Amino acid sequence: MIIKKINAMMAKLSPSQVMVLGFAAIIISGSLLLKLPIAAANQVPLRYLDALFTATSAVCVT
DSSP: HHHHHHHHHHHHSSSHHHHHHHHHHHHHHHHHHHTTTGGGGGGGOOOOOHHHHHHHHHHHHH
């Protein structure tokens, strides 16, 4: 049921919208991963804005 709704919603999106949503999902996922304690150097936590900037830079430049 949920999968059918998601597929119907995805069918309505243009390719450029899918691309933007994909970039946003990858950036948000990367920033959340960078906020994990294991990603912190010397156990100093990273601010979310810094994690978001790093993830955005990694996705858009690479």
